[in-house]
Amino acid sequence: MQYKVSQAAQASHCTAHIQTVRHYNKKLMTKIITKNQLTGDISEYFVAYFLSSKLNIIYRPISKRDTGVDAEIELTEKFDDNRFIATGIFIKVQVKSSVEKEFKKGVLSIFLNDDDINYFTTDMNLPGVLIFVDLKDSEPKAYWTEIIPKIIKGNNTVTIKEKNIVDAETIKDFKKIENYYRSIKLRDELVYYFDTTAELAISHIEKASSVDGLGYILSNYYEDIINIRNIYELSFVKDVKKEVVPEYVDVLGSALNFTKRIDKFIEQANNILKEKGFKEIGNYIDLSRI
Numbered sequence: 432m433q434y435k436v437s438q439a440a441q442a443s444h445c446t447a448h449i450q451t452v453r454h455y456n457k458k459l460m461t462k463i464i465t466k467n468q469l470t471g472d473i474s475e476y477f478v479a480y481f482l483s484s485k486l487n488i489i490y491r492p493i494s495k496r497d498t499g500v501d502a503e504i505e506l507t508e509k510f511d512d513n514r515f516i517a518t519g520i521f522i523k524v525q526v527k528s529s530v531e532k533e534f535k536k537g538v539l540s541i542f543l544n545d546d547d548i549n550y551f552t553t554d555m556n557l558p559g560v561l562i563f564v565d566l567k568d569s570e571p572k573a574y575w576t577e578i579i580p581k582i583i584k585g586n587n588t589v590t591i592k593e594k595n596i597v598d599a600e601t602i603k604d605f606k607k608i609e610n611y612y613r614s615i616k617l618r619d620e621l622v623y624y625f626d627t628t629a630e631l632a633i634s635h636i637e638k639a640s641s642v643d644g645l646g647y648i649l650s651n652y653y654e655d656i657i658n659i660r661n662i663y664e665l666s667f668v669k670d671v672k673k674e675v676v677p678e679y680v681d682v683l684g685s686a687l688n689f690t691k692r693i694d695k696f697i698e699q700a701n702n703i704l705k706e707k708g709f710k711e712i713g714n715y716i717d718l719s720r721i
Contacts, residue, residue: 473528473564473566473571474526474527474528474564474566475492475501475502475526477564477571477573478490478501478502478524478526478562478564478573479492479502482504482597485599486597486601486602487507487509488504488507488602489505489506489507489517490504491503491504491505500524500525500550500559501524501526502523502524503521503522503523503524503557504521504524504605505517505519505520506518506522506602506605506606520605520606520609521557521609522558522559522560522608522609523555523557523558523559523560524559524560524561524562525547525560525561525562525578526561526562526563526564527561527562527563527564528563528564528566529563529565529566529567530566531567532565533567534591534593537592537593537594538590538591538592538593539563539574539590539591539593540588540589540590540591541561541563541588541589541590542587542588543583543587543588543589545587548583548587551578551580551583552580552583552584555580558578558608558609558611558612559577559578560575560577560578560605560608561575561576561578561589562574562575563575563576563591572596572597573596574591574592574593574595574596574597575591575595575597575601575604576589576590576591576592576595577608621659621663624655625656625659626692628655628656628659629692631652632648632649632652632653632656632696632700633696633699633700633703635649635652636703636704636707637703639707639709642709642710642715645709645715646714646715646716649700649712649715649716650715650716650717653716656693656696657720659689660693663689697712697718700712
């Protein structure tokens with residue numbers, strides 16, 4: 432005996448089948464979010480809110496897929512009660528958080544993965560800080576530390592001091608860090624131009640077959656060397672303080688000891704001039720300007 436199934440029954444069966452398929456597809460397609468991801472989002476929102484509302488810092492989120500950092504911040508200066516001036520002082524920020532980590536003897540170590548290390552040591556063109564958000568208590572607290580490439584390279588960790596809590600004084604520290612970073616950039620430029628100019632001057636001495644025109648050429652090069660030294664003397668580099676990070680000690684002064692650099696240039700030039708049977712460099716340029 433054959434049974435004829437009504438159209439209504441067929442429709443009901445198809446509907447049940449479709450719902451079953453959708454149910455299992457939905458289970459298969461469900462995106463799973465870890466607790467770490469949720470706390471990470473919370474910490475980033477907290478840092479953005481705190482820096483913007485409490486410290487008047489401009490917070491610009493950045494996709495980690497693009498750069499490996501969470502945000503770029505720009506410091507501001509107060510213009511009046513309701514307005515602030517963007518200063519053009521930029522710092523890259525990476526945010527870390529935990530509900531379990533605790534400071535031990537006033538310090539806390541944070542792990543950085545290889546991609547972070549590579550970015551901070553090779554690709555980054557701005558100073559960077561890491562902000563750690565402690566989520567253990569009902570009121571989150573944020574702490575900061577500068578990311579110094581030469582320290583994290585090969586170490587994969589940064590150390591945060593418990594005393595470095597993010598508060599109103601943090602702005603001053605951020606400004607010092609950015610000032611130091613610009614100082615390093617200017618230092619490198621000055622050293623490069625000084626060394627290049629000195630090398631060109633030495634090269635002309637080595638190629639000179641007579642003293643004809645040598646004084647004029649050396650005077651021009653020496654004028655450039657003196658000007659580079661004067662730029663350093665007048666620049667902010669000399670006034671950079673090193674209280675924020677102990678690793679800054681002598682990092683500027685030793686590299687920019689122009690007295691020693693000029694003495695070395697004069698010694699090298701005199702040795703070559705002597706070999707050629709020419710007079711010492713003091714006969715061609717005014718050394719009293721040093």
